[in-house]
Amino acid sequence: MPETHGSFVVELDQFSGPLDLLLTLIREEQVAITDVPIARIAEQFLQRIHSLGLGEAAEYLEMAARLLRIKAQMLLPRREDEEGWEDPRAELIRRLLEYQQMREVVDHLERLREERRGRFARGYLPAEPVPQAAPLALSLPELLAAVDRVLRLTSTPTMHDVVSRPLDVDGAIAVIRAVLMARAAGRWLDVVARDAEPWQVLSVLLALLELARRGELKLYQSRPFGPVEFSRDAASEAA
């Protein structure tokens, strides 16, 4: 089977993430995760991401910064009997243990997968009976229940959804330019549909600001909070 997804291909001599690299270093040092020598491990981590060319990868850099921060915290003076002192490594240790446990499951899954890969299923498959022959079992209540699910899914206002949809500023710029090609001036509603989604509104807004910055148009409002209008910039037209 041809493989098209790079991320799926086995990375033989690569680490699957900063935790993987960290765990490997700890194993090489033959120290316990629960008592990881932060200073030494941090130094090796930095060396290793440099030599592996991972120094650009944000996830590795983030981990490097975290290690250095913990190292610094470990150096702060403290009294042995100090109460309420929390080991600065605690969170990292927890994550490492969790990650190591997951790697154990991975080993198990890998064995299962290898076993399964070593057997073939039936290769020749007769054509399945045409499913259209069977009538569809559908009812209106079922459809309405689906509508209800969709509504409940979308009716909750979520500001986070705004960022999940990439803005299309270039598309909006094209629309505005097209309007100004046909007319000398336009209004907000000429370029934004009444039922526009937040991302569309934002796209147009950014596009208008960008075109104004470039001097391609002038933005104005006839009164405070009035509709935004725009017109071809006379200067740029002359140019």
Added chain:
Amino acid sequence: MTPLAKLLEAALFASGRPVPLEELAALDRDATPAALAMALDELRTEYDTGGHGVELVEIGGGWQILTRPEFTEAIERAQLAARPQRLSAAALETLAIIAYRQPIGRAEIEDIRGVGVGGMLKTLLERGLIDVVGRSEGLGRPLLYGTTSVFLEQFALRHLEELPRADELAIALRSGSHPE
């Protein structure tokens, strides 16, 4: 069965097409053509006399294991019976979005559902429940989908306006016709 006959059985089972004798020879370099012919014969006899649901046939210049024809009808019937042609919850949701927002493009549906719906649209198109009703004016002029007469028929609707409005929906759902 002999090891060679077992190997042939595994290989013919795994192959997606009839396998010519020369290719079967590649399975075991030490096997003579005579040994190969004997092992094939052994496999055929096993299937024919041991009381199996499959048989070894020579077809299209090669060898293939096929289910016995007397079972095909029962198998097809069982496949249809056991796979009721219901739409998945995801397909129903996609259909619901199209019914209420038509004409609507794929990107907008995916925006609402939060996942890709390419395969789902194909299923609904094949089922005749939706159809391409136009193209959007937007970038790339994406296809727009709408519901069909098959859709109305399927849900025993005279026209789309018979679908409850969104604000009536809660009531319609509460009227006891809820699916399990």
Added chain:
Amino acid sequence: MTPLAKLLEAALFASGRPVPLEELAALDRDATPAALAMALDELRTEYDTGGHGVELVEIGGGWQILTRPEFTEAIERAQLAARPQRLSAAALETLAIIAYRQPIGRAEIEDIRGVGVGGMLKTLLERGLIDVVGRSEGLGRPLLYGTTSVFLEQFALRHLEELPRADELAIALRSGSHPE
């Protein structure tokens, strides 16, 4: 073999995937569950003791005939079938987390793996190994993922409970880490 065992063999040969028990039952409406279980056992015994190149295994709520592992190399060498691609460590890690913590959102997976998993989730979805199983109630209502029957099939698992339990792992699971 009995007629029912022969019928089962024929049906299992006709499918490249595990056949669910309901579909096997639909082959013969007169067969009781006990008769069905006996016929499956008969078929398995036939393959195991009769010297066959294939065997009957139970996977993901269904039954499947697979070739015996000792023939894999020869079959691949003769280019009659090819083994599927290995999964990368990153893919296996993501699957392992989803298998144990499902339903689980992307942020939580990334928290455990320490890397972004957006592209990986897309690949696993496309492969049918995972599916969107809902949305979290949390902020932004993120999608929740779970493993599929294809996952069970590709790892030859009868059910998820076949994976080692948390207390069987060398390191105990963090308690209370499961999503509600």
